[in-house]
Amino acid sequence: MSDESSIPTRVYPADLLRDFSRRVFTHFDVPDEDASLAADVLARSDLRGIDSHGVARLRTYYDMLEHGRINPRPRIRVVRESASTATVDGDNGLGLVVGPKANRIALDKSEDAGTGWVSVCNTNHYGIAGYYVLEALARGQIGWSMTNTTSLVAPLWGAERMLGTNPIAIGFPGRDEPDIVIDMATCAVAYGKVEIAKRRQEPIPDGWAIDAAGSETHDPDAMIEGGALLPLGSRREQGGHKGYCLALMVDVLCCVLSGANWGPFAPPFALRQTIPSRSVGKGIGHFFGAMRIDAFIDPDEFRAQIDDYVRTLRATRPAPGTNGPLVPGDPEREAEGVREASGIPLVLPVVEDLRAISKAAQIPFD
Amino acid sequence: MSDESSIPTRVYPADLLRDFSRRVFTHFDVPDEDASLAADVLARSDLRGIDSHGVARLRTYYDMLEHGRINPRPRIRVVRESASTATVDGDNGLGLVVGPKANRIALDKSEDAGTGWVSVCNTNHYGIAGYYVLEALARGQIGWSMTNTTSLVAPLWGAERMLGTNPIAIGFPGRDEPDIVIDMATCAVAYGKVEIAKRRQEPIPDGWAIDAAGSETHDPDAMIEGGALLPLGSRREQGGHKGYCLALMVDVLCCVLSGANWGPFAPPFALRQTIPSRSVGKGIGHFFGAMRIDAFIDPDEFRAQIDDYVRTLRATRPAPGTNGPLVPGDPEREAEGVREASGIPLVLPVVEDLRAISKAAQIPFD
Numbered sequence: 182m183s184d185e186s187s188i189p190t191r192v193y194p195a196d197l198l199r200d201f202s203r204r205v206f207t208h209f210d211v212p213d214e215d216a217s218l219a220a221d222v223l224a225r226s227d228l229r230g231i232d233s234h235g236v237a238r239l240r241t242y243y244d245m246l247e248h249g250r251i252n253p254r255p256r257i258r259v260v261r262e263s264a265s266t267a268t269v270d271g272d273n274g275l276g277l278v279v280g281p282k283a284n285r286i287a288l289d290k291s292e293d294a295g296t297g298w299v300s301v302c303n304t305n306h307y308g309i310a311g312y313y314v315l316e317a318l319a320r321g322q323i324g325w326s327m328t329n330t331t332s333l334v335a336p337l338w339g340a341e342r343m344l345g346t347n348p349i350a351i352g353f354p355g356r357d358e359p360d361i362v363i364d365m366a367t368c369a370v371a372y373g374k375v376e377i378a379k380r381r382q383e384p385i386p387d388g389w390a391i392d393a394a395g396s397e398t399h400d401p402d403a404m405i406e407g408g409a410l411l412p413l414g415s416r417r418e419q420g421g422h423k424g425y426c427l428a429l430m431v432d433v434l435c436c437v438l439s440g441a442n443w444g445p446f447a448p449p450f451a452l453r454q455t456i457p458s459r460s461v462g463k464g465i466g467h468f469f470g471a472m473r474i475d476a477f478i479d480p481d482e483f484r485a486q487i488d489d490y491v492r493t494l495r496a497t498r499p500a501p502g503t504n505g506p507l508v509p510g511d512p513e514r515e516a517e518g519v520r521e522a523s524g525i526p527l528v529l530p531v532v533e534d535l536r537a538i539s540k541a542a543q544i545p546f547d
Numbered sequence: 548m549s550d551e552s553s554i555p556t557r558v559y560p561a562d563l564l565r566d567f568s569r570r571v572f573t574h575f576d577v578p579d580e581d582a583s584l585a586a587d588v589l590a591r592s593d594l595r596g597i598d599s600h601g602v603a604r605l606r607t608y609y610d611m612l613e614h615g616r617i618n619p620r621p622r623i624r625v626v627r628e629s630a631s632t633a634t635v636d637g638d639n640g641l642g643l644v645v646g647p648k649a650n651r652i653a654l655d656k657s658e659d660a661g662t663g664w665v666s667v668c669n670t671n672h673y674g675i676a677g678y679y680v681l682e683a684l685a686r687g688q689i690g691w692s693m694t695n696t697t698s699l700v701a702p703l704w705g706a707e708r709m710l711g712t713n714p715i716a717i718g719f720p721g722r723d724e725p726d727i728v729i730d731m732a733t734c735a736v737a738y739g740k741v742e743i744a745k746r747r748q749e750p751i752p753d754g755w756a757i758d759a760a761g762s763e764t765h766d767p768d769a770m771i772e773g774g775a776l777l778p779l780g781s782r783r784e785q786g787g788h789k790g791y792c793l794a795l796m797v798d799v800l801c802c803v804l805s806g807a808n809w810g811p812f813a814p815p816f817a818l819r820q821t822i823p824s825r826s827v828g829k830g831i832g833h834f835f836g837a838m839r840i841d842a843f844i845d846p847d848e849f850r851a852q853i854d855d856y857v858r859t860l861r862a863t864r865p866a867p868g869t870n871g872p873l874v875p876g877d878p879e880r881e882a883e884g885v886r887e888a889s890g891i892p893l894v895l896p897v898v899e900d901l902r903a904i905s906k907a908a909q910i911p912f913d
Binding site: 261262263264265266268293294295296298300323335336337338339340341343351353361363365366367368369370386387388389391394395396413414415418419420422423424425426427429430432433437438439440443444445461462472473474476477478482483486487489490493494497498499500501503504505506507509 | 630631659664689701727731754760790795805827843849865866871
């Protein structure tokens with residue numbers, strides 16, 4: 182959910198936003214089926230309360246398509262494969278199209294080989310990592326999803342941006358209890374939270390960021406202007422080397438394994454950011470995994486145990502001042518219930534962006 | 548390396564310790580080949596400077612075998628499999644034997660199917676997670692290794708021990724540069740560091756632990772006596788929910804997927820700790836993955852890119868007061884070089900343990 186619940190918003194039905202996104206993509210000659218797919222990924226993010234990755238990003242996709250930085254009609258190819266693996270070249274297509282198609286290859290491989298693992302190069306921003314896991318869960322499989330992103334994070338003991346926020350998502354299906362859905366960046370905090378602190382003119386908490394000299398800072402501007410985010414764990418004493426290791430792991434699986442640009446060489450997903458002077462591969466990279474549960478254990482038994490696990494977690498004695506642990510996926514599922522019924526609240530700058538797109542592309546919005 | 552470099556130690560050649568461990572295992576009727584394997588896992592830990600997981604643990608393995616809590620001659624079985632997967636029942640054998648054998652199944656599956664994934668139940672403490680990754684690297688593959696452990700960690704917003712320290716290890720081979728070897732627990736800090744603080748009568752840092760009431764504590768005794776470790780990230784604001792998610796992910800892959808005891812139901816690896824009153828499966832669980840690099844990309848290209856990545860990380864501008872980022876695996880590899888040449892320093896309590904075993908089992912030590 183938004184961190185800025187006090188900020189004025191306008192509420193739109195999810196279907197209206199999905200349809201608008203779809204028409205924006207087709208405006209740039211994205212094939213109908215691909216445009217629907219891409220719009221669905223964005224809508225799913227808005228429904229699940231991850232406002233930063235839904236139609237709030239449509240403006241950037243628009244800009245990238247408008248300036249020819251993304252290929253609207255990619256020829257997505259499997260360039261190497263084995264029984265349980267594939268490497269996919271996304272032909273510089275929308276990550277919102279390349280991602281779902283590559284993920285399906287992982288799910289299809291898994292049907293035959295028990296598991297499927299797909300590393301993807303020459304792709305772009307793919308939306309929320311969790312989307313791909315939900316697709317796997319819909320097919321009764323365990324799904325994994327990772328991507329690299331533009332560098333924003335310093336390795337522990339580094340003074341500069343060398344790694345992306347490189348998320349990991351994984352999902353496990355329950356039976357009567359909801360599925361467990363993990364979707365987490367490998368840095369301490371999302372960049373968007375630093376931007377919110379800046380707008381509010383508030384200091385940022387311990388352990389979030391360093392300034393351009395590499396010293397920890399509480400000034401959001403010092404992070405934004407040449408500083409960096411800290412990895413999960415933040416400092417050596419609290420395990421900051423572990424968050425750094427996780428970001429590196431995601432980067433190698435997504436990029437080195439596929440032939441994409443890793444680390445500081447990831448191309449930015451924004452027109453205004455400079456493209457790194459060196460390229461070590463093609464585009465950015467994703468990594469998808471799919472595991473057929475019956476390749477390991479009776480699926481009914483697995484789901485019953487997940488139910489037991491979820492109930493056990495919910496019965497944990499709560500820490501003081503809390504209601505006890507959440508089960509991963511709880512907040513997003515609850516948001517989805519609310520927003521399916523009552524619509525997506527958009528902050529006014531996002532509404533203005535969509536109106537500007539509407540005017541420029543001659544697509545009705547509101 | 549040890550955190551207690553000022554503490555007096557005695558130095559032993561790695562081969563002497565390996566041979567002593569091997570004879571201790573055979574004393575309990577562990578077959579020769581299995582005893583050598585188990586001793587090798589312990590020796591590798593000592594060589595790599597992970598003192599907590601080497602012969603320092605031999606006393607516990609001894610106790611568990613002596614009391615019939617571990618089966619010295621397990622019939623390790625594949626209970627379910629597909630082209631790229633297997634589920635292994637370790638028949639309550641030594642984790643130091645079940646682990647390496649299950650890991651080989653993953654590596655063998657990978658030769659045929661491109662990847663191999665093995666979930667293991669009915670097993671015990673398997674030593675360092677990194678050992679299994681090194682085995683994969685020796686075969687030119689990417690290796691993954693995870694295990695659950697006795698519960699010690701609170702989920703974020705929980706006031707009690709519900710999860711193990713559940714490590715994740717993964718390794719990527721380089722060409723001229725050393726391999727990248729990640730081996731990390733998913734909690735903020737190792738339990739051993741709390742014990743060290745207790746012995747030194749020093750407070751523990753922020754973000755490590757909670758007391759029995761669930762409040763953050765700086766008192767090592769308060770953690771040890773009914774408190775819990777915090778997950779990586781420690782608090783909500785710094786991403787403590789993410790460390791909790793990772794520990795849960797490891798637990799499901801190791802235990803729910805194999806039929807082992809997850810979460811608070813993991814049996815303890817120590818005689819003095821009480822066995823949980825409820826059992827939800829068999830023993831503890833491990834999870835191994837193996838990926839053939841040529842199932843994704845030309846291995847020479849992969850290794851050249853890993854070299855480039857390692858050099859790029861080493862060239863990162865250092866944070867003030869540091870020498871810049873380490874590459875994961877650096878400290879352990881450096882320890883291995885030193886200790887291969889000059890031996891393993893053991894603290895005196897460990898020497899006393901080994902002498903007591905020597906006397907009881909009539910196996911010469913020193």
